[in-house]
Amino acid sequence: MARRISIFGATGSIGQNTIDLIARARDDYDVVALTGAGNIAQLAQDATDLNAQVAVTAHDHLLEDLRLALSGTGIDAAAGEQAIKEAAGRPVDWAMSAIIGAAGLAPGVEILKQGATLALANKESLVCAGKLILETAAANDAHILPVDSEHSAIFQALIGEDIDAVERIIITASGGAFRDWPLDQLADATLAQASSHPNWDMGQRITIDSASMFNKAMEVIETREYFGIAPEKIEVLIHPQSMIHALVGFNDGALMAHIGPSDMRHAIGFALHHPHRRSLPVERLDLAKIGNFEFRAPDDVRWPALRLARDVMARGGMSGAVFNAAKEIALDGFIDGRLQFPQMAEVVEEVLDGLIMDTGLIDATMTLDNVAQVDHLARQTAKAVIKKRAG
Ligand code: NDP
Ligand code: MG
Numbered sequence: 001m002a003r004r005i006s007i008f009g010a011t012g013s014i015g016q017n018t019i020d021l022i023a024r025a026r027d028d029y030d031v032v033a034l035t036g037a038g039n040i041a042q043l044a045q046d047a048t049d050l051n052a053q054v055a056v057t058a059h060d061h062l063l064e065d066l067r068l069a070l071s072g073t074g075i076d077a078a079a080g081e082q083a084i085k086e087a088a089g090r091p092v093d094w095a096m097s098a099i100i101g102a103a104g105l106a107p108g109v110e111i112l113k114q115g116a117t118l119a120l121a122n123k124e125s126l127v128c129a130g131k132l133i134l135e136t137a138a139a140n141d142a143h144i145l146p147v148d149s150e151h152s153a154i155f156q157a158l159i160g161e162d163i164d165a166v167e168r169i170i171i172t173a174s175g176g177a178f179r180d181w182p183l184d185q186l187a188d189a190t191l192a193q194a195s196s197h198p199n200w201d202m203g204q205r206i207t208i209d210s211a212s213m214f215n216k217a218m219e220v221i222e223t224r225e226y227f228g229i230a231p232e233k234i235e236v237l238i239h240p241q242s243m244i245h246a247l248v249g250f251n252d253g254a255l256m257a258h259i260g261p262s263d264m265r266h267a268i269g270f271a272l273h274h275p276h277r278r279s280l281p282v283e284r285l286d287l288a289k290i291g292n293f294e295f296r297a298p299d300d301v302r303w304p305a306l307r308l309a310r311d312v313m314a315r316g317g318m319s320g321a322v323f324n325a326a327k328e329i330a331l332d333g334f335i336d337g338r339l340q341f342p343q344m345a346e347v348v349e350e351v352l353d354g355l356i357m358d359t360g361l362i363d364a365t366m367t368l369d370n371v372a373q374v375d376h377l378a379r380q381t382a383k384a385v386i387k388k389r390a391g
Contacts, residue, residue, distance in 0.1 A: 002030040004091065008084065008107050009098035011036035011043050013203040014121045014147065017264050018096045019046055021272060024281070026050070033087035035099070035107075038062070044069030051075075053090065056083045058103065085110055094272070096147070097122040100205055101328055102321070102375050105129055106368055112142040119271035121147035123222050128321040128375065130225025132366045145271040146226055150219055152267035153245035153258030154227060161250070168249040169229055171219055172239035173298065174199050176211035178341075179240065183302060189341040191334070199242035199262045205331060212344055213303035214327050220309045221320055231313040236306060238296045243285065261285055304345040311352060317362040318374045319352070325378035326351035333386045343389070351382045 005022070009015045015036070022029050031050040036043035037058040044066060047055035054076040057066050063079035070077050078087065081103070088095070088110035094117045097108045104122030111118045113136060120126070125133050137144050146152050150171040158166070177194055178186060194208045202210075209215035216236055223234050237247075247257045260266050261283040269280040300307045305327075312323045330347040333339035339347065355378060356362055364370045 002028060003093045004030045004032050006031070006033040006035075006087065006090065006092045006095040006111075007098065008033075008035045008088065008096060008104065009100065009122070010034040010046055010096075011039040012098055012100060013201070013206075014098035014264060014268065015096065016042075018098065018119075018268050018272075019050070021265055021269055021280070022050065032090050032092050035084050035087060040065045040069055047075050048073050054078060054087055056087045058084060058099075081106070089114065092116050094119065096268070096271075097125065098147075100124075100203060102128055102324060102371075105133075105371065108133065109136050109368060112136040112144070113140055115140045115142045117143045117145060117274075119145050119147050119268070121268075123148055123218050124324050126222045126225040127218050127324050128318075129366055129368075129371045130221075130320065132368070132371065134225070144226070145274055146222075147264075147267050147271050148219060148222060149260075149262075149264065149267045150246045151222060151226060152270055153260075154223065154248060156270065157246065157248040157256040157258050158227075161248070161256075163227070163229075165251045166229065166233070166248055167251050168233045168235055169223055169227065170235045170237050170247040170249065170255075171216070171223060172237050172242070172244050172246060173213065173216045174210065174240055174242045175238045175298075176213065176215075177207075178211050178302075179238065186302075186342050187340045191337070194334070194341060198240070200264075202264075204335075208331060208334065209327075212305055212341065213298070214305040214331075214344070214348075216298075216303070217305035217309035218324070218327075220306070221312060221323075224313050225320075231310060236298045238298050240294050241290065241292075243290070244293060259285065304349065308345065308349055308352060311356075315356050315362065318364070318366060318371060319356045319362050321371050321374040322352060322355050322362070322378040323348065325375045326382040329379050329382035329386070338386055338390060347382055347385050347389075350385050351378055354381055354385075 031052040033054045034052045035056040056078045060080045066077040088107035095111045096119045098121040105125045194211045197207045242262045244257045263282045312319045326348040330344040
């Protein structure tokens with residue numbers, strides 16, 4: 001029987017890689033919902049090719065365009081945040097959560113509520129609301145499979161292992177675009193320079209987050225939340241080749257490393273076929289040709305985001321939602337030219353300093369509404385910090 005699946009964020013980098021895998025085994029899947037935002041042509045094309053039940057854009061004002069692009073296909077068109085949530089309520093067996101940003105949280109929760117398997121690429125869900133996501137999964141007997149490559153690697157290294165025997169988890173980082181830049185030149189880094197990744201081909205926002213290491217900072221928090229591992233047991237290691245994605249260290253001294261090509265279709269395919277392994281259209285590494293793997297320790301001066309992640313984990317509660325929201329606004333500020341590259345971390349730190357000791361805010365019960373409130377306040381605060389700096 002065909003598996004019913006939906007893809008949230010279908011038009012993005014992860015979404016398109018997911019569709020690539022689905023399209024190769026078309027008859028195995030019944031596509032229920034595909035969602036996107038601005039890229040209506042792609043959304044309509046994929047919905048038509050995959051014969052989806054419904055296509056949803058996040059943007060209300062693009063509903064007519066979507067309807068037009070789907071006319072004659074019999075595929076439902078819908079728009080807006082609420083419509084995405086409703087699409088997540090349509091019964092499926094498996095769904096990909098690949099919307100970018102905090103907007104991915106609510107549809108993910110909806111998928112879990114129906115007891116389906118959630119392939120989770122949207123790292124913001126775990127950073128902003130890890131406890132809520134995991135509790136919703138447990139309460140509804142739903143599974144979450146990590147898609148972020150490092151977390152998929154850890155998950156794979158842990159198969160058949162005892163989590164209590166884990167001494168440490170090491171996640172690797174390429175170091176991004178500015179790994180070897182002189183520190184005093186970072187203030188002059190341009191958007192184009194920050195948007196080009198040495199190894200991975202990803203969406204623009206996560207590529208810039210890789211250069212600033214905010215991406216890795218998010219992934220450290222994600223590791224803490226998903227695997228329930230103590231913050232002091234999580235290490236970051238610079239590995240410029242991006243082929244070892246993560247390592248798990250056990251109490252007998254063994255280190256289990258996951259090695260694979262820098263192709264997200266591996267982690268997506270693993271989550272799609274779990275608990276089985278199926279052949280995937282990814283490169284097979286020729287280690288003799290590669291020759292060497294390099295490693296070095298990360299540096300908190302070049303990448304203050306890593307230090308901030310530790311502050312967030314020490315604080316707990318909803319401080320992850322503050323961190324993510326401030327980071328998203330600071331990133332907007334860099335993209336539209338109001339902030340220099342190193343100022344992103346300064347803004348995030350200022351917002352964290354201002355908000356995370358507010359116990360009424362940070363330690364309130366973690367509900368979708370409360371996370372949204374924290375997110376909103378942190379965004380407002382970050383905007384005010386940026387404005388103050390400009391003025
Ligand atoms: P992209 O920017 O390429 O794609 C984002 C997707 O979300 C698109 O479908 C976009 O629509 C849609 N979208 C944008 N804004 C909204 C909104 N407000 N509401 C609903 N949908 C929206 O991102 P990526 O694919 O790179 O990343 C997706 C997620 O996966 C992120 O959380 C990222 O951190 C994570 N991830 C990505 C990796 C990668 O290799 N790219 C690796 C590991 C994790 P449209 O394009 O139509 O505007
Ligand atoms: Mg990753």
